[in-house]
Amino acid sequence: MPLRFTNTLTRRTETFQPLREDQVSIYCCGVTVYDLCHLGHARSYINWDVLRRYLIWRGYAVTFVQNFTDIDDKILKRAAEENSSMDAVSERNIAAFHTDMDALGILRPDRMPRATRCLDGIRAFISELEAKGAAYSADGDVYFAVMKHAGYGKLSGRDLSEQQTNADGRVADAEEARKQHPFDFALWKGAKTDEPSFPSPWGEGRPGWHIECSAMVREELGETIDIHLGGADLVFPHHENEIAQSEAATGKELAQVWLHNGMVNVGGEKMSKSLGNFTTIRALLESGISAMTLRLFVLQAHYRKPLDFTAEALEAATTGWKGLNAALGLGEHHASSLGWREPAPLPEGAITIEQIPGQMTFSDEPLLGARQRFIDAMDDDLNSSGALAVLFDLARPLRGLANRLDRGDIPEQTDDEQPLLEQRWLLLRELAGVLGLRSEASGLEPEDAESCDPSAIEAAIAARQAAKQAKDFAEADRIRAELTGQGIELIDKPGGVTEWRRC
Numbered sequence: 001m002p003l004r005f006t007n008t009l010t011r012r013t014e015t016f017q018p019l020r021e022d023q024v025s026i027y028c029c030g031v032t033v034y035d036l037c038h039l040g041h042a043r044s045y046i047n048w049d050v051l052r053r054y055l056i057w058r059g060y061a062v063t064f065v066q067n068f069t070d071i072d073d074k075i076l077k078r079a080a081e082e083n084s085s086m087d088a089v090s091e092r093n094i095a096a097f098h099t100d101m102d103a104l105g106i107l108r109p110d111r112m113p114r115a116t117r118c119l120d121g122i123r124a125f126i127s128e129l130e131a132k133g134a135a136y137s138a139d140g141d142v143y144f145a146v147m148k149h150a151g152y153g154k155l156s157g158r159d160l161s162e163q164q165t166n167a168d169g170r171v172a173d174a175e176e177a178r179k180q181h182p183f184d185f186a187l188w189k190g191a192k193t194d195e196p197s198f199p200s201p202w203g204e205g206r207p208g209w210h211i212e213c214s215a216m217v218r219e220e221l222g223e224t225i226d227i228h229l230g231g232a233d234l235v236f237p238h239h240e241n242e243i244a245q246s247e248a249a250t251g252k253e254l255a256q257v258w259l260h261n262g263m264v265n266v267g268g269e270k271m272s273k274s275l276g277n278f279t280t281i282r283a284l285l286e287s288g289i290s291a292m293t294l295r296l297f298v299l300q301a302h303y304r305k306p307l308d309f310t311a312e313a314l315e316a317a318t319t320g321w322k323g324l325n326a327a328l329g330l331g332e333h334h335a336s337s338l339g340w341r342e343p344a345p346l347p348e349g350a351i352t353i354e355q356i357p358g359q360m361t362f363s364d365e366p367l368l369g370a371r372q373r374f375i376d377a378m379d380d381d382l383n384s385s386g387a388l389a390v391l392f393d394l395a396r397p398l399r400g401l402a403n404r405l406d407r408g409d410i411p412e413q414t415d416d417e418q419p420l421l422e423q424r425w426l427l428l429r430e431l432a433g434v435l436g437l438r439s440e441a442s443g444l445e446p447e448d449a450e451s452c453d454p455s456a457i458e459a460a461i462a463a464r465q466a467a468k469q470a471k472d473f474a475e476a477d478r479i480r481a482e483l484t485g486q487g488i489e490l491i492d493k494p495g496g497v498t499e500w501r502r503c
Contacts, residue, residue: 003058003379005227006304008235008258009155013381016257018226024060025221026052027255028229029213029238030112032069033093034078036280037100039309040231040264040271046295047261047303047382048229049106050435054378056350057434065220066109067213068094070116071206076195086196090116100281104291105436107349113216115207121215122207123200125249126187134248138178140190140203144210146183149244155258156236185241187211210241217246217254228255232262232304262306271309279309289314292440293321299384299435320392322489326501327395328432328439330402331425337410340422343429351433364420367427370394374431387435394428397421403491403501407454457488461498464490 006013018024028048031037055062070090079089101108115122126142129135134148146152146160153159160183176182186208191197197204207215217225223246230239239258246254263270266277284294297317301307331343370390377386398421404410432438460479467475480490483500491499 001376001379004381005257005259006381007256008260009255014257018060019224019256022060024055024062024227025225026062026064026227026229027213027217027221027225028064028066028109029231029234030067030069031093031097032072032074033090033097034072034074035093036096036282038271038281039279039284042100042104042281042284042294043264043298043307044229044231044261045101045106046104046298046436047384048259050299050384051227051229051259051382052107053350053434053436054382056352059353063111063221064107064109065111065113065216067216068097068112068114069209069212070094070114071196071212072209090114096282100285103285104281104294105438107436111220113220115212115216118212118216118219119198119207121219122211123188125211125215125218125245126207127201128249129187129245132248134245135187136180137188137202140205141175141178141186142188142202143179143184144187144241144245144248145180146185146244147181149248151247152244153240155240155243158236158240185210185237187245210238211245213238214242214246214249214254217242218250223250223252223254225255227257227259229259230261232260235260259303261303262301265306265308267310268308289318290321290440292325292437293318295436296321296324296388299388302385303382323399324391324395324432324437325439326402326406327398327425328429328437330398330405331422331429332439334402334405337405338421340425343426346429346433346438351430364423367420367423371427371431374434378434384435387431391428391432391435391437394424394431398425398428403499406501457483457500461490461500465496465498 003016004013005016026048028045031041052062052064068090071086075086075089078084079086082089098108126135129144130137130142133145135142135144137143160181175186187210188200188202188207189205190202191204191206195206197206217228228239228242243254265271266275266279269275269277271277271279281294285291293314294317297314298307300317300320331338331340335342370393374387374390377383377390380386401421429439460483464476464479467473467479483490489501491501493499
């Protein structure tokens with residue numbers, strides 16, 4: 001199966017063919033830097049990080065550009081509230097963005113242009129549109145004339161004549177009165193009192209949001225790119241307007257493929273500050289949720305589908321990551337006990353084929369099949385949940401072995417088993433790395449692990465069993481919680497057997 005993506009523009013799942021063989025140009029709409037990033041940003045940028053990593057692993061040379069919007073009403077509002085400046089608010093939140101993305105293991109873009117550093121390109125772009133009759137000025141503002149672009153609405157499927165009808169009868173404010181059509185949008189906004197402004201042929205002012213991205217795409221990647229990324233909330237008006245102004249200026253297609261990730265819901269409701277269910281990445285990580293748990297939680301859902309954030313879903317992701325993490329740590333912590341070669345560390349950043357020595361030399365048919373199932377899932381419009389299923393299948397015997405070794409129980413292995421288990425672990429580690437999943441340190445520091453008294457743990461397990469038999473479930477839960485707080489995970493098995501491991 002060839003690599004295929006569901007293109008928002010065509011509403012079809014299509015075979016991906018880059019403009020230049022083995023090279024992929026990607027533009028991702030970045031954040032408006034007025035506040036900390038939230039769970040919705042995490043969902044979007046984790047998905048697109050995996051897209052980028054997978055393309056690199058498959059042998060493409062990827063150029064990934066993601067912008068910062070550092071001129072915006074929200075930034076100005078925050079600066080006024082803090083008695084600060086637009087630059088100060090932007091710089092603080094750009095630094096916070098890098099901190100949060102680095103914590104999540106998201107690769108830094110190749111280039112990160114800012115609107116304030118692209119003003120010459122923005123002004124030139126607007127002048128071109130004006131010269132072509134696709135833009136007009138009015139009292140210091142400049143607007144794009146949507147009726148001048150025959151393809152307007154092709155991304156979102158909106159019909160201008162229907163929108164015109166729906167707009168009839170609404171009360172026009174001063175800005176609306178200056179427009180030739182209600183859905184014309186600002187390319188340049190005239191300066192307001194006490195707001196930062198920049199010189200232009202139309203007077204002092206600042207650019208509109210949509211023109212910023214069009215100018216930065218062209219400046220960084222050219223007139224037509226392979227893939228344009230963003231959240232589903234950007235389809236209209238932002239991306240629709242980007243297409244209209246870019247194609248009106250150049251006469252060329254802006255992007256071959258448009259990919260949009262689904263939104264995040266919290267307990268079935270859209271995440272928003274007004275509903276009080278708004279969660280920042282910083283708050284999640286500081287609450288004790290690991291970065292890899294958050295990645296796993298995001299990747300369990302297809303990128304185009306809504307993602308429902310609940311305590312139960314997060315708990316399931318936490319449990320899933322514990323098992324996967326144990327398997328990933330097997331070769332790193334127990335290679336000598338197993339008689340394996342000391343594993344070479346994975347390369348920093350994205351994994352390329354050249355950096356995995358012997359990656360195509362697996363002799364075991366089931367392992368070759370697992371690799372192909374992973375590729376088939378990811379080639380099918382980045383089916384990350386299908387790819388994770390392959391990882392969990394690979395991890396199952398490794399996780400059990402890791403748990404036994406953590407307890408000091410070294411099982412006997414035949415000469416046939418050892419190399420196959422080692423190859424299985426190497427494949428698991430490689431494919432997990434393609435998804436940006438890497439083993440994390442266990443919950444216990446080494447000195448804590450050494451201080452655990454196995455006999456005391458067994459006694460606590462026995463006391464919990466007695467409490468359960470006496471139907472004192474509150475006491476049984478208390479004992480489990482106490483052991484969890486000490487870094488001990490209990491595993492209840494059929495027949496009333498309870499095993500434990502350091503987590």
